[in-house]
Amino acid sequence: MATSSLSTALTSGTRFDPRVSQPPRHTKLRLLDCRSIFSGAPIAPTDRHGDRLRPGRTKPEGPCPSVEISPADGVKRRAVSWPGTTAEIVQATSSGRIEYRSHAHVHLLVLCERGARREGETYIEGLPRSTLRDVTRKLTFVPAGHEYCDWHEPRTAARMVFFYFDPATLPVPATSDEHEVSLAPRLFFEDAALFATAQKLTALIEGPASDDCSYLEALGRVLAHELMRVNQGSTPGKHAVRGGLAAWQQRTVTAYIEEHLSEAVPLAQLAGLVSLSTYHFCRAFKQSFGLPPHRYHTSRRIERAKALLAKPVFSVTDIGLTLGFSETSSFTAAFRKATGLTPTAYHRSLA
Template identity: 55%
Template sequence: MTVTPHRAVTRNGVMWRGMGVELVQAMTHQRIDYDFYAKLHLLVAYQQGIRRDGDSHIEGLPRSTRRDVAKRLTLVPAGRQFHEWHDPRIPTCATYFYFDPTELRIDSDNGAAGAVFAPRLFFEDAAIWNTMEKLRQAVCSPQGVNRLFAEALGTVLLHELARLEGGTEPCATAAKGGLAAWQQRIVMAYIEEHLSEQVPLAALARLARLSTFHFCRAFKQSFGVPPHRYHTIRRIERAKGMLAERKHSVTEIGLTVGFSETSSFTAVFRKITGQTPSRYHRALG
């Protein structure tokens, strides 16, 4: 993305394999031009922006002079020229998502393999916006970017765009053989990100775009255990890793992985491993 004048905006971004996210904030009320042409798909999410005058154009679409662009989305397929300019009444704040189609693949079992994106100017889609916002917040986290979680969200966002092109509903029916690969990635990443917290079943089901009932059934078929059991096992695995480091007490480790009392941590640890945390720790030595 080329911005003119380049000093009129601040730009902060992160890139990883096949994807990138960039936050662009206008710092002036003067005219700003934005140009994009690449072998990448571009999704623009305008968090804020009202212009006195302006023009937006994607190759193959009529021009738009829409004034209020806040809470709108623009999709520029790879290989399409995109140009817009803003004479802002309220400085524009937008997030740019870049997808490399040569690096990313959409699972065929999702019914979106080979999706060809059509150009779209200033459209609305609640599911895409919600996923976009989660990815933006993950990138802007004060604790730093959790790349596994961000990459999983990026994959979901790509699937949402493919679903938009295919005209399918965002809430998919249950996968016949369990969760699709993209659903497994996003759910696993979310659980790892919130390992020390209570993770509502409904939240996981929403990430997978399934009803709670279908999600539970598909999850167990994919992982061999129910979601709550998987979450508990991951907590204990994290605790075992911390015990091996020999840097923390059993009480500290229990609190870190989400147990409010040492007794409950010890009981769950023994139930899963067959021994108490202290005994496991001594055995390591």
């Protein structure tokens, strides 16, 4: 995957053809002064030493950071731009409430390297709101034109990386028409390959080899391809398999449930993800999995609870709260109904 992606060239409005050799390009890497982005002044490009560029010199070719953060002095921001893409590293420095907002014409990928919140809520236009407490190693994708809002009172200092993509420079799958590619919003999901590439790119930006612009741009292309791969996995087909959900529908729904185990997932939301009515979705889901959606969701919660109970560092109360049960008693009742044992008895049986 990485080898083929590194050899690609992303050109605006042009589909990549692996049969045609691509001439080498020289990337101009620029650091961006994030302090002036939302102060009403135009963004000021700087060189690697933080000095502002003289008039007439080349400006960054990537999109400007579009996430507004309030209070502005509650975080440290550092953005690096190259053709078609900008990466912005954001480190929280305040223990108070911090808000993030964006509604822009660029795609936004959010990498949360670490972060746990006492209180908070995240919203992407088109998806249910999430109050997930621990968002460490989670990814969020906001397509161009979608509203993104997040607020939290941090329990630990959050560190995030925002990747901004110019829609015109994203690779178009060979099986798709570039005018028909539609990217779906995703909130707090996990993908090992995408996360690893984003983290490697972040480390390169912060490391001593950050002057290697060709390598940085190549990794940026890999990240773009990984993003499109994830999106293809959730791209709707035209018809469902008779009597059950199509393979893409099963992947979409189960991935969404896994990503939101600790939350109440509305049936209408699941049906909407796969373009079915609530009635037909329930019938097709049961045909595919042998359980109604609600019972499947509960069963996945119990399986996750079993895995957590195998680790002695977690208490029964903590596990119940992590999985969205408001009371230890309700968690215990659900666990006993599914397994015949209380969580404590199950934990002891593993000793």
